[in-house]
Amino acid sequence: MSKEDLEDEGATSFQKTYEKYRRDIIPALPSHNLPENKEETNEEDEAYQKTYEKYRDILPTLPKEKGWLTEYLFQYQGFWLSPGAVKATMLVQHYFRAQPTDIFAATPPKSGTTWLRALIFATMNRTQFELSTHPLLTTNPHGCFPYLETFICEDGSISNLDTFPCPRLFSTHIPYSLLPAESMTGVSGCTFVYLCRNPKDVLVSKWIFININKSRHKQLPALSLEEAFELFCQGTSHYGSFWEHVLGYWKASLENPKKILFLKYEDLKNEPLVYVKRLAEFLGKPFTPEEERNGDVEEIVRLCSFENLSSLEINKHGEHRFNSEYVVNNRDFFRKGQVGDWKNYLTDEMVKRIDQITEEKLYGSGLRFGA
Numbered sequence: 001m002s003k004e005d006l007e008d009e010g011a012t013s014f015q016k017t018y019e020k021y022r023r024d025i026i027p028a029l030p031s032h033n034l035p036e037n038k039e040e041t042n043e044e045d046e047a048y049q050k051t052y053e054k055y056r057d058i059l060p061t062l063p064k065e066k067g068w069l070t071e072y073l074f075q076y077q078g079f080w081l082s083p084g085a086v087k088a089t090m091l092v093q094h095y096f097r098a099q100p101t102d103i104f105a106a107t108p109p110k111s112g113t114t115w116l117r118a119l120i121f122a123t124m125n126r127t128q129f130e131l132s133t134h135p136l137l138t139t140n141p142h143g144c145f146p147y148l149e150t151f152i153c154e155d156g157s158i159s160n161l162d163t164f165p166c167p168r169l170f171s172t173h174i175p176y177s178l179l180p181a182e183s184m185t186g187v188s189g190c191t192f193v194y195l196c197r198n199p200k201d202v203l204v205s206k207w208i209f210i211n212i213n214k215s216r217h218k219q220l221p222a223l224s225l226e227e228a229f230e231l232f233c234q235g236t237s238h239y240g241s242f243w244e245h246v247l248g249y250w251k252a253s254l255e256n257p258k259k260i261l262f263l264k265y266e267d268l269k270n271e272p273l274v275y276v277k278r279l280a281e282f283l284g285k286p287f288t289p290e291e292e293r294n295g296d297v298e299e300i301v302r303l304c305s306f307e308n309l310s311s312l313e314i315n316k317h318g319e320h321r322f323n324s325e326y327v328v329n330n331r332d333f334f335r336k337g338q339v340g341d342w343k344n345y346l347t348d349e350m351v352k353r354i355d356q357i358t359e360e361k362l363y364g365s366g367l368r369f370g371a
């Protein structure tokens with residue numbers, strides 16, 4: 001059976017998702033070889049097929065719990081993943097060929113992925129693009145570089161990935177401990193910028209995203225805030241538990257600070273200039289004194305701000321296609337973009353419980369979230 005036959009999510013959606021990336025963005029970047037739709041080798045096809053078969057066999061054996069977007073989440077190697085995320089994670093573990101120069105925007109869902117993507121893209125490519133014609137003015141940040149999980153499932157061609165501009169940029173929600181140790185993590189692994197956020201705001205953002213924006217599968221009944229709260233507290237949320245996700249990257253960042261930059265949404269909101277400069281330095285592209293004098297840091301912060309991005313035509317009316325079934329209106333990536341909106345949704349009792357879990361889970365780690 002060919003890989004195309006094995007795909008369960010539509011063959012053309014990948015092309016649509018990254019059409020702009022291939023057509024407009026890659027050619028403008030240095031050190032690229034334009035990706036062609038290369039013939040894949042039999043070896044690649046076989047490796048993909050083997051992993052896919054393993055996934056198909058393993059899925060029904062995994063513990064499952066009520067899902068948020070999908071009917072169920074499955075527990076795979078200690079984390080709760082949607083079926084698509086189990087498949088993607090297995091493909092990343094057994095099939096993806098990481099390069100040591102790869103840079104990942106890593107996040108728990110609803111922690112500022114859209115923002116971080118924009119900041120990394122704008123910072124890394126600041127000498128390539130004029131502000132007046134910047135790709136972020138006409139492309140949603142999710143289309144500026146690939147989301148590894150979608151990419152590996154939808155396209156499946158690692159030969160295509162090998163031709164992407166170096167350093168390759170990706171985003172991922174995959175927990176650190178689930179990434180392949182020999183090629184992606186550790187001192188000789190890839191570079192990660194991790195962004196996390198207060199769990200109360202994550203929960204509220206996530207619950208509103210799935211319910212109000214109708215992202216939850218249509219045949220499933222609505223998920224109440226109380227149910228979502230219970231699931232989240234038990235750790236049963238996408239790529240969760242949330243706390244284990246955060247702690248995994250946090251501990252790795254302490255062990256390996258040159259490879260993992262650990263950021264918090266609240267800090268980025270408070271002092272965007274400080275953190276964008278730190279981001280640039282970490283990524284090996286520090287702002288020169290002249291760039292600083294010219295106000296280039298401020299320009300990037302402004303370009304990527306919630307106010308600017310959410311007011312653009314593409315983000316008001318466009319859509320992002322994760323796969324043939326899952327399409328998100330770009331406007332749904334931009335809701336309020338504030339710190340502390342949980343105050344408008346959570347009861348005192350909920351706050352007490354989630355704060356207590358956070359305190360217990362993070363105890364002794366040195367990590368804290370603001371209110």
Ligand code: PAP
Nearest residue numbers: 109110111112113114115205305306334335336337
């Ligand atoms: P994802 O997991 O679906 O990719 P993600 O981008 O991580 O979503 O999170 C969305 C949150 O980031 C939203 O938060 P809210 O629901 O509390 O409002 C969204 O508003 C916020 N967000 C998106 N872009 C920005 C930005 N440029 N600056 C600050 N916050 C942003």
